[in-house]
Amino acid sequence: MDKVEEELGETKEAISSQQQESIEDEIGDLLFAVVNLARKCKIDAETALQSATDKFVARFNRLEDELKTRGRKLGEVELAEMDAIWNDIKANTQRRTSNVQR
Numbered sequence: 001m002d003k004v005e006e007e008l009g010e011t012k013e014a015i016s017s018q019q020q021e022s023i024e025d026e027i028g029d030l031l032f033a034v035v036n037l038a039r040k041c042k043i044d045a046e047t048a049l050q051s052a053t054d055k056f057v058a059r060f061n062r063l064e065d066e067l068k069t070r071g072r073k074l075g076e077v078e079l080a081e082m083d084a085i086w087n088d089i090k091a092n093t094q095r096r097t098s099n100v101q102r
Helices: 002-017 020-040 045-069 079-101
Strands: none
Touching (some): 020 045, 045 079
């Protein structure tokens, strides 16, 4: 965990420098540290990333569906409204997941 935090700090510094090559290098180091953390936790990093990606896509699809229900499109909506809808979707998903686990 300490290495992930160290690499995150270095990534923040690189982003502040606005030097693309440095940012890419530090993000690579951060990703490597996170993969190593997953390995130490006996988690397959690729499987965890795929699961997170699937969850994101499902939530994004629900966001688009909600906007359609409201007669809106992605390009027409302020970020704050999209964030509010996203947070509602996320909260509802977490509630359903915790109800299923009971």
